Amino acid sequence: MTLQAGAIVEALGGELFGDPDRLIARLAPLERAQPDELSFLADPKLIPLLADTQAGCVIVGPSLFEAARRRGDCIVTADPHLYFARLSRLWKQRHGDTARVGIHPSAVVEEGASVDPSASVGALCFVGRGARIGADTVLKARVTVGDGCVIGARCVIQSGAVIGGDGFGFAPHDGTWEKIEQLGAVRIGDDVEIGANTCIDRGALDDTVIEDGVKLDNLIQIGHNCHIGKHTAMAGCVGVAGSAHIGAHCTVGGAGMILGHLTIADHVHISAASIVTRSIFKPGHYTGFFPIDDNRAWEKNAAALKRIHTLRERLGQLEKRLAKSGLIVP
Amino acid sequence: MTLQAGAIVEALGGELFGDPDRLIARLAPLERAQPDELSFLADPKLIPLLADTQAGCVIVGPSLFEAARRRGDCIVTADPHLYFARLSRLWKQRHGDTARVGIHPSAVVEEGASVDPSASVGALCFVGRGARIGADTVLKARVTVGDGCVIGARCVIQSGAVIGGDGFGFAPHDGTWEKIEQLGAVRIGDDVEIGANTCIDRGALDDTVIEDGVKLDNLIQIGHNCHIGKHTAMAGCVGVAGSAHIGAHCTVGGAGMILGHLTIADHVHISAASIVTRSIFKPGHYTGFFPIDDNRAWEKNAAALKRIHTLRERLGQLEKRLAKSGLIVP
Amino acid sequence: MTLQAGAIVEALGGELFGDPDRLIARLAPLERAQPDELSFLADPKLIPLLADTQAGCVIVGPSLFEAARRRGDCIVTADPHLYFARLSRLWKQRHGDTARVGIHPSAVVEEGASVDPSASVGALCFVGRGARIGADTVLKARVTVGDGCVIGARCVIQSGAVIGGDGFGFAPHDGTWEKIEQLGAVRIGDDVEIGANTCIDRGALDDTVIEDGVKLDNLIQIGHNCHIGKHTAMAGCVGVAGSAHIGAHCTVGGAGMILGHLTIADHVHISAASIVTRSIFKPGHYTGFFPIDDNRAWEKNAAALKRIHTLRERLGQLEKRLAKSGLIVP
Structure with a gap:
């Protein structure tokens, strides 16, 4: 399957310099692209690759127009990364490689669930009683959407995700744990992406809420009654404990952990593998x-680390004594 | 659906002060409860909310009786959190919102497996040869119980959990790994809860054992031949490597990790994100x-951290020299 | 079911000292083995258990032959751990306890997928369009293999694994995220093991590649466009961010994390819970x-840690001043 360069700019905009009839067989990274392939340059670190790429056509920003044109065909656009994102979607669409609308015959959709006719419920999915799946939303194969959970429009839920498992709620009693039934549900906005085997628990009383445009990678745990603000993105293996309230436009790096009942302001960025133990305003x-x-080296440092508070005390005492003795002016 | 306040105390005990005919439409948190809703107060931090809550009725401990009664109806009980847990279960039961007994037609139950007639095997579950599912146990949708694995009574297994995957066992040989078949199974006691997408591996020779009353949250990994004692609870994303022996009544915070072949005593509590590298007795x-x-700040501290053992040495030398020189009395 | 000791050495080699007609009912660990059970001794730490084990027969290395023979029957072989691995496979095979060849009727195999006739596709699996499953490969129950993904020969994929979910790729645009369709696939070599609920994402343009002999434990996340070299093994809960290039014969301990776009040389070993933030050559x-x-103690040390860079500065100043004052020879 191929697309003509001219058809691409017709659909997505941008200015084409070169042959509009050029057939593009594939999209490819700059360093490996061939003459029948289209590539893009968004990361300034890759500029040195531009002169030598074999790509038939390259998407670049205005500042790289001349360098790109010198080597061959190019499409000029304000934001090549964004252009490429849209091109990837056009590509998939034109190649008919999109999710099939409707409910796969092997899926189990319980009574009282409502699936928008434009949505796609993949093979071996489970959609519980009273759940609602919005327009153009895609559930890949083997997804669980529990009873009463609501998913908005244009969402993509990857395989193995579990929306609406029971929150982890127990009351301690005489050394045992008594289950607190989780009576809330999960409410997911529009344009949300949920990764493979990611879990979002239903709320205890209120709902767990994922706002519009949130993107969650794979193997993420979202505890009961969390609230995640618009367009916040989390990388793989992140954990968010119950009742955390996370703002909009935040990012959490892979395996970051956010403890329960915390508040995180908008526009907070947590590095990978970092543990948030207090609210961040x-x-x-x-x-x-x-x-x-x-x-x-780690072993030596870890051993020293266990004595670091005594180190601090010893240093403080030394400073005090030297100051007292008049030998050192503090 | 509603429950009368009087019917609640009839079923669960406690003393009702106020109208027994009051209709309760929902359970709700104190700060958002409306006049047709019932709430509870267990966390002392929430006491300031009591005077102003709009809840039709509030569950409180004896010490808060007067304050609660001043504002309206209340149920007095020794342990409001526990009472609320039981109420949540009564609520679910009375509203018919419980798992359907029996094996869902889309589930695959292999020959030689035994499922108690009172158990519920959800949609798209897999129960392997010779597996046993106990009385009143609920497997939500899309659960795997592998060949020969045994699950006790009154357990709840959330969607996507995998009980009885192969343990991770390989013998190194000439730079490659030769698989050790995992010939043991998983044995799970009564009243155990297993979270969504949590994995419990079968033992290599002996079984992996989860004792009565254990509660495991989502996305937890339990390696082969682990033994987890009664009523131990683990939050999401915890990992327990193979052959760890964990006592009873322990707790492990989210993303805590316990290395293999360790022994953890009863009543040990591991904070979130902490790595247990040695046995704890x-x-x-x-x-x-x-x-x-x-x-x-982290970057500065992390850089200093890599030199912390030299810091310790430098400080020690300074102390020694100053003591030797008689300038400072150690 | 039993195996005769003589039949074992006939199949696997090694030298049997003792009764070839001895019936072995089970394989068991040294400390619990009974007279009708076979055990092995590979870990030197367990040598003290040898004299007292009740095992009917013990597999040992040449150096322990005399001690083993003194107590009863034994099989002598150069590498008892490897011998035991092969015995576990023989055991499983002889007991007919192997995966059934063919596609389980409850599995969904899409048009254009190709499954080798010797492969086993378990119950409730999903195999997408154009996917290929190699000879003798076993997909346990409830596995996803996405469109176009390729799995080699003799692989084992545990329940709940998701091969070929979409990579996590979005272009930022005006505070929102625009999806980059993931047009690559996943290519898995021969003799690879993938753990329960482990996720391997498809590439954005190129494929994600897992080379021959790689062993991945449960709940592992492999991001898009990663490349994992031959015979590398990773324990549970590991995360590898996108475009990481990991060499051959590496090991990563449980919950280790490798950030994106890094290069890790061959024969690198990462401890459990360690975060790789830079390439390792x-x-x-x-x-x-x-x-x-x-x-x-942790609380005290953690508090001191936040001041560690000031500690370093203070110590440096003290040293400088004392040297300047001539009181201390540096």
């Missing part, structure tokens, strides 16, 4: 993990 | 993770 | 996590 970039090292 | 509370900070 | 053993401690 100020936008910014926060980090906390032990730096990796050669194992032997 | 003494009950208590253990922690180990890097505190989060503004990214710039 | 030198084989070796690398570690980085906060050591666990009694919670009170």
Whole structure:
């Protein structure tokens, strides 16, 4: 399957310099692209690759027009990364490689569930009683949407995701745990993406809420009664404990953890593998993990680390004594 | 659907002060409850909300009786959190919102498996040869119980859980890995809860054992031949490597990790995101993770951290020299 | 079911000292083995158990032959661990306890997918359009293999694994995220094992590649466009971000994390829970996590840690001043 360069700019805009009849067989990364392939240049670090790429056509920003044109055909657009995102979707669409609308015969959709006629419920999915699946939303194969959970429009739920498992709620009693039934549900807005094997628990009383445009990668855990604000994105293996309230436009790096009942402001960015143990009210970039090292060096540092508070005390005493003795001016 | 206040105390005990005919339409948190809703107060931090809640009725402990009664109807009970847990279950039951007994037609139950007639095997579950599912146990949709694995009575297994995958066992050979078939199974006691997409591997020779009353949250990994004692609870994203022996009444916070072949005593509490690298024989509370900070501060501290053992040495030398020189009395 | 000791050495080699007609009913660990059970001794730490084991027969290396023979029957072989691995497979095979060849009727195999006639596709699996499953490969129950993904020969994919979910790719645009369709696939070599609920994302343009002999435990996340070299093994809960290039013969301990776009050389070993934030070009053993401690001690150390860079500065100043004052020879 191929697309003509001219058909691409017709659909997506941008200015084509070169042959509109050029047939594009594939999209490819700059360093490996061939003459029948189209590539893009968004990361400034890759500029040195531009002169030598074999790509038949390259999508570039205005500042790289001349360098790109010197080597061959190009499409000029304000934001090549965004252009490429849209091209990837056009590509998929034109190649008929999109989810089939409707409910796969192997899926189980319980009574009282409502699936928009434009939605796609993949093979071996389970959609519980009273659940609602919005327009143009795609459930890949083997997704669970529990009873009463609501998913908005244009969402994509990857395989193995579990929306609406029971929140983890127990009352301690005489050394045992008594289950608190989780009577809330999960409400997911529009344009949300949920990764493979990611879990979003239903609320205890109120609902767990995922707002519009949130993007969750794979193997993420969202506890009961969490609230995640618009367009917040989380990378794989993140955990968010119950009742955390996370703002809009935040990002959480892979394996970041957010403890329960915390509030995170809008525009907060948490580095990978960092543990958020207190509310963060100020936008910014926060980090906390032990730096990796050669194992032997780590062992020495880890041992010293366990004495670091005594180190601080010893240093303080030394300073005080030297100051007192008049030998050192503090 | 509604429940009368009087019917609640009839079923669950406690003393009702106020109108027994009051209709309760929903359970709700104190701060948002409306006059047709019932709420509870267990966390002392929420006491300030009591005077102003709009709840039609509030469950409180004896010490808050007067304050609660001043504002309206209340149910007095020794342990409001526990009472609420039981009420949540009564609520679910009375509203007919419980798992349907029997094997869903889309589930695959292999020959030689035995499912108690009172158990519920959800849609698209897989129950392997020789597996046994106990009385009143509920497998939500899309659960795997592997060959020969045994699950006790009154358990709840959330969607996507995999009980009895192969343990991770390989013998190194000439730079490759030769698989060790995992010939054991998984044995799960009574009243156990297993979270969504949680995995419990079968043992290599002996069984992996989860004792009565254990509660495991979502996305937890339990390696082969682990033994988890009664009423131990683990939050989401915890990992327990193979052959760990964990006592009873322990708790592990979210994303805590326990390395293999360790022994953890009863009543040990591991904080979230902490890595247990040695056996713990003494009950208590253990922690180990890097505190989060503004990214710039973290970068400075992380850099210093890599030199912390030299810091310790330099400080020690300074102390020694000053003592030797007689300038400072150690 | 039983196997005769003589039949075992006939199939697997090694030298049997003792009764070839001895019936072996089970394989069992040294400390619990009974007279009708066979055990093995590979870990030197377990040598003290040899004299007292009740095992009917013990597999040992040549150096332990005399000690083993003194107590009863034994099989002598160069590598008892490897021998045991092969015995476990023989055991499973002889007991007919192997995956059934063919496609389970409850599995969904899309048009254009190709499944080798010797492969086993378990119950409730999904195999997408154009996917290929190699000879003797086993998909346990409830596995997803996405469109166009290729799995080699003799692989084992545990329940709940998702091969070929969409990579996590979005272009930022005006505070929202625009999806980049993931046009690549996943290519998995021969003799690969993929754990329960593990996710391997398809590439954005190129494929994600898992080479021959790789072993991945449960709940692992492999991002789009990763490349994992031959015979590398990763324990549970590991995360590998997109476009990481990991060498051959590496190991990653449980919950280790590897950030995106990094290169890891062959023969690199990452400790459990360690975060790899930079490329590693030198084989070796690398570690980085906060050591666990009694919670009170941790709190003191964590507080001091936040000031560690000022500690370093203060110590440096003290040294400088003392050197300047001539009181201390540096």
